[in-house]
Every structure is written in C-alpha cells, then in structure tokens.
Amino acid sequence: MSTNTDFTLSIEDLTVSFDGFKAVDGLNFYLDKNELHVVIGPNGAGKTTVLDLICGKTKATSGSIKFMNKELTKLAEHEIVRAGVGRKFQTPSIYENLSVYENLEVSFPRGRGVFGSLVFQRDDEVDSKVREIAAEIMLEDFIDTEAALLSHGQKQWLEIGMLLIQDPQLLMLDEPVAGMSVKEREQTAELLNKISSGRSVLVIEHDMEFVARIAHKVTVLHQGKILAAGPMEDVQKDPNVVEVYLGH
Numbered sequence: 001m002s003t004n005t006d007f008t009l010s011i012e013d014l015t016v017s018f019d020g021f022k023a024v025d026g027l028n029f030y031l032d033k034n035e036l037h038v039v040i041g042p043n044g045a046g047k048t049t050v051l052d053l054i055c056g057k058t059k060a061t062s063g064s065i066k067f068m069n070k071e072l073t074k075l076a077e078h079e080i081v082r083a084g085v086g087r088k089f090q091t092p093s094i095y096e097n098l099s100v101y102e103n104l105e106v107s108f109p110r111g112r113g114v115f116g117s118l119v120f121q122r123d124d125e126v127d128s129k130v131r132e133i134a135a136e137i138m139l140e141d142f143i144d145t146e147a148a149l150l151s152h153g154q155k156q157w158l159e160i161g162m163l164l165i166q167d168p169q170l171l172m173l174d175e176p177v178a179g180m181s182v183k184e185r186e187q188t189a190e191l192l193n194k195i196s197s198g199r200s201v202l203v204i205e206h207d208m209e210f211v212a213r214i215a216h217k218v219t220v221l222h223q224g225k226i227l228a229a230g231p232m233e234d235v236q237k238d239p240n241v242v243e244v245y246l247g248h
C-alpha cells in the first residue's frame with residue numbers, strides 16, 4: 001500500500017490504452033498545494049486525456065490518481081467533483097439567458113441534509129459569496145448583465161467563477177485564453193495567479209507567452225510520456241523540447 005503525502009495530486013504509473021494505443025503511458029506527476037502547473041506539448045500528446053482521467057471522464061487502464069490522498073480512479077465523475085476537483089472545458093457552458101449573478105447563484109453548492117432534502121444556505125450568505133466571486137472574476141460591473149451579452153473572454157471568466165464558487169481544491173483549465181484579446185489574456189494571467197493562492201491549478205495551454213507568465217512549473221508531454229518538467233526557463237532551453245514542440 002502506498003503512503004499518504006502532502007501533495008494535492010499524486011499520479012503514479014498512470015496508463016490508458018485505446019485499442020492498444022497508449023494515449024497516456026506510465027505517467028508520474030505531482031502537484032503541490034497552491035501550485036500553478038501548466039501542461040504543454042504537441043497535438044495528440046495526451047494532455048486532454050490526462051485531465052479526462054483526473055476528472056473521471058475517462059477510466060484509467062492502470063495506475064493511481066490520488067487527490068488529497070483519496071484514490072480517484074475508482075470514483076464516478078460526480079463523486080470526483082464532490083471531492084473538490086473542478087474542471088473547465090474549452091467551450092463555455094454558462095447559461096446564456098441568465099445574468100452573471102444568476103449563473104453564479106445556481107452554481108453555489110447546496111448541501112444535502114440527513115434526510116436527503118436540500119439544505120438552503122441563508123440568502124445573504126449566497127449573495128455575499130456571489131458578489132465576492134463576481135469581483136474576483138472582474139465582472140462586478142456586469143453582475144446584472146445577461147451572460148449572452150458578455151465578450152468571449154468574460155464568458156470564460158464567468159465559467160471560472162462558477163467553478164470557484166464551489167471552492168475546489170484543484171481547478172483544471174483547458175486552454176483558458178484561446179480566442180481572447182491581448183488585454184483579456186493579461187487579465188486572465190492575473191486572475192489565475194490570484195486563484196492559485198489557496199488551491200492547486202492545472203492548466204493546458206499552447207500560448208507560450210501566457211505559459212511563461214503564469215506557470216510555477218511546466219510539464220511537457222509527448223506521446224503520452226513526460227519529455228521534460230520543471231521551471232519554464234529550464235524547459236524552454238531543453239533541446240528535446242525545442243525539437244518536438246517549441247521549434248515548430
């Protein structure tokens with residue numbers, strides 16, 4: 001039996017095969033508390049599959065994923081969410097016809113009591129949390145705006161807010177700045193830096209300028225395996241990384 005660790009996430013010897021093809025192949029990966037880690041690598045490297053494995057969308061063929069010392073590989077997706085793992089996909093899944101306020105409000109976690117009935121938090125508790133998150137995601141001036149009217153970048157922030165209001169200990173984001181303006185990218189970098197104090201953040205990203213700005217550590221995946229890992233300055237200089245990824 002493996003022992004408990006201080007890591008938020010501890011992935012060991014993780015493999016998934018699709019008809020014999022190993023999309024993730026013997027991966028070992030550790031994420032500290034308050035760490036903002038970016039996974040980069042060429043198309044088809046297995047980046048999205050790693051996030052799918054963590055959130056339970058894809059089941060591992062073998063290996064272990066421990067989140068705060070709890071084994072995730074046997075859990076269903078909703079149990080993994082409940083354990084404190086939040087994931088944002090590339091396409092926003094906000095409610096376009098609801099306001100920013102309402103989108104955050106419906107995402108506020110409602111506990112279930114012993115008899116299975118919903119336990120509603122006091123309204124003012126929900127209200128202050130919604131306003132706090134709206135400010136954090138830079139949408140306080142748009143709180144009553146219908147989500148459909150937000151810019152692409154603002155919609156992405158709203159979705160991050162809808163995850164934040166559930167207070168996950170691990171937040172995973174797949175290409176968060178794709179399609180954003182330069183200004184929005186800068187603001188998103190600041191947002192992610194803020195978010196990572198208090199939780200672990202795992203990001204997949206192709207925009208190297210953005211990666212350099214946010215990453216505490218970078219892992220380069222290639223053909224389901226780790227090609228290099230460490231601080232961005234070191235990874236960028238690694239000849240193997242330049243050859244398979246950055247040189248293109």
Ligand SMILES: Nc1ncnc2c1ncn2[C@@H]1O[C@H](COP(=O)(O)OP(=O)(O)OP(=O)(O)O)[C@@H](O)[C@H]1O
Nearest residue numbers: 018022023041042043044045046047048049050221
């Ligand atoms: N459910 C699946 N069934 C079969 N093959 C799959 C499945 N999911 C992923 N793959 C394959 O696994 C490989 C890794 O895909 P993945 O999407 O994880 O790569 P990626 O690094 O995220 O690439 P990109 O940067 O293009 O998003 C690809 O060859 C893909 O076709």
